[in-house]
Amino acid sequence: MIDSALAGKTRILLAIVIVSNSIGNVVLSYGMRAVGDISSYSPASLLTSAIAAFANPCVLLGTSLLVLFFAAHTLLLTWADLSYVLLVTSCGYALVAALGAIILDESISPLRWCGIALVSCGVALVSSTPVSTSEGRP
DSSP: OOOHHHHHHHHHHHHHHHHHHHHHHHHHHHHHHHHOOOOOOSHHHHHHHHHHHHHOHHHHHHHHHHHHHHHHHHHHTTTSOHHHHHHHHTTHHHHHHHHHHHHSOOOOOHHHHHHHHHHHHHHHHHHTSOSOOOTTOO
């Protein structure tokens, strides 16, 4: 059975994974929109776009948050079931949609909101199950 310390650590790490992934993707998208379209795939144009992207603070912040997400996600997978982690962290989709609508001024259709609500109901169901079903896990 999972002890309360592991359940607490899991909840904290889940929050870090969800928030860093969601905010990281939104900030990265914001930064890349500021960089602009890549209209040509010539080596010179790609190099210019890459330099502009790496000089943009939002791109750097978004990338840093996504590195944090990856590290926390990797650690989380060492003590919780994959089927639990991936399903519970999918609630970040709702956060991304909300942030995209608020920060990036994206238009989200009612059908997409219905899909997000359906995913959120699934997340609520999965999150009520044990974090790990394997005996002998830390």
